[in-house]
Amino acid sequence: MKKTLNVCLILILLNLFSSAYAHEQVSVANSWVRSAPPGADVLAAYMVLKNESDEARVLTKVSSNMFERVEIHKTEMHEGMMKMIPQDSLSIPAGGEVTLEPGGSHLMLIGPKSAPKEGEEVDLLLKFSNGHSQRIKAPVRGDKNKSGTMEEHGHH
Amino acid sequence: MKPSNIFLIAIAGALLLGLGVWFGKAHNSPSVNKADEFPSATVLEVPVPLLQFSLSDHNGNLFTPNNFTGKWTFMFFGYTHCPDVCPTTLVDMNNIYHDLADKNELTEKKFGISTQFIFITVDPERDTVNELKEYVPFFNERFVGLTGDAETIESIARPLGIAYRRVPGKNTSRDYLVDHSASILLIDPLGRMRAVFSPPHAPKTIAADFRNIREKYTEECCISGDEKTETIIFDYRKEKK
Numbered sequence: 001m002k003k004t005l006n007v008c009l010i011l012i013l014l015n016l017f018s019s020a021y022a023h024e025q026v027s028v029a030n031s032w033v034r035s036a037p038p039g040a041d042v043l044a045a046y047m048v049l050k051n052e053s054d055e056a057r058v059l060t061k062v063s064s065n066m067f068e069r070v071e072i073h074k075t076e077m078h079e080g081m082m083k084m085i086p087q088d089s090l091s092i093p094a095g096g097e098v099t100l101e102p103g104g105s106h107l108m109l110i111g112p113k114s115a116p117k118e119g120e121e122v123d124l125l126l127k128f129s130n131g132h133s134q135r136i137k138a139p140v141r142g143d144k145n146k147s148g149t150m151e152e153h154g155h156h
Numbered sequence: 157m158k159p160s161n162i163f164l165i166a167i168a169g170a171l172l173l174g175l176g177v178w179f180g181k182a183h184n185s186p187s188v189n190k191a192d193e194f195p196s197a198t199v200l201e202v203p204v205p206l207l208q209f210s211l212s213d214h215n216g217n218l219f220t221p222n223n224f225t226g227k228w229t230f231m232f233f234g235y236t237h238c239p240d241v242c243p244t245t246l247v248d249m250n251n252i253y254h255d256l257a258d259k260n261e262l263t264e265k266k267f268g269i270s271t272q273f274i275f276i277t278v279d280p281e282r283d284t285v286n287e288l289k290e291y292v293p294f295f296n297e298r299f300v301g302l303t304g305d306a307e308t309i310e311s312i313a314r315p316l317g318i319a320y321r322r323v324p325g326k327n328t329s330r331d332y333l334v335d336h337s338a339s340i341l342l343i344d345p346l347g348r349m350r351a352v353f354s355p356p357h358a359p360k361t362i363a364a365d366f367r368n369i370r371e372k373y374t375e376e377c378c379i380s381g382d383e384k385t386e387t388i389i390f391d392y393r394k395e396k397k
Contacts (some may be wrong), residue, residue, distance in 0.1 A: 037294035044239040075240050081319055081335040082241045102244040103356055143247045
């Protein structure tokens with residue numbers, strides 16, 4: 001009986017600790033990988049990274065067991081051309097958020113071990129400069145219509 | 157009158173027209189009105205003809221400027237090893253397609269001029285016919301992918317203001333990136349560039365502008381002696397060759 005109580009206490013404490021800890025970290029929302037043709041050897045992942053702590057957090061490395069490697073990229077217009085610029089890291093300001101979206105920053109997923117299909121999920125491991133790492137699952141899907149064009153899909 | 161004279165007169169006319177437009181701009185600066193007329197597009201008062209070329213479509217069929225004749229064409233230059241900009245633009249083009257198709261407006265009513273969507277690779281080394289066959293129809297089965305030799309593609313792109321440049325990759329000689337202009341071009345039914353849609357693209361606005369551009373310029377291309385214009389343009393291409 002006493003043992004059960006102890007286990008319960010530990011569980012409660014762990015729970016409290018982990019939720020307090022979570023606030024110190026970065027939360028990831030709306031992650032997705034854009035579905036690509038079967039032969040594609042590069043894909044892009046998008047998401048919103050929200051820093052709930054009061055210190056800047058720096059994303060330093062991303063990896064995936066489903067890809068050879070993952071790079072952090074930023075798309076910029078440069079001399080009239082769209083240029084993808086590899087980034088060593090991505091900083092998320094204290095209390096702020098960074099959106100990775102089509103035509104902007106994104107994670108470039110290189111060399112898929114097998115082509116991920118729509119509806120599947122891509123495992124991504126995000127590592128931050130404070131030593132924290134976070135595993136997320138990003139669903140593979142096509143683009144949603146841009147805001148204001150949703151009605152296009154309302155009829156058939 | 158010899159065809160070459162007709163050609164000279166046409167050129168002189170075009171120059172005068174251009175000058176008139178330029179003066180008009182300089183004097184009443186109607187560029188604001190222009191922007192209001194077609195918010196997503198830069199419309200060229202004097203369209204730029206495409207020179208003679210031959211490329212291959214993603215089914216291995218020959219594609220020449222004749223394939224532009226009698227159609228309005230949305231055209232985008234990109235490459236398949238491009239994870240962000242190219243899929244984003246092809247999805248935008250698909251949204252433009254559906255904006256028109258959903259209202260049964262892919263074909264213009266007055267002259268029966270249809271609309272086609274083309275993706276030309278700026279990376280023919282990696283983008284073979286087979287690569288394009290897997291890639292382009294994924295976004296829309298009606299879209300056409302074009303590839304060919306590097307010189308031909310460059311000779312098409314440069315006069316249209318499309319710039320691109322290879323950037324070496326980190327690891328192998330095959331994982332290079334290509335910086336490239338991401339504008340969508342609109343080619344008229346005589347195979348001339350008539351408008352440019354610069355990024356970021358808003359498909360609904362582009363589709364609306366396209367309807368207006370089509371309304372305004374189809375007639376000029378398709379009736380009142382425009383067979384003549386067409387002959388001139390094709391003679392011009394032959395002469396260049």
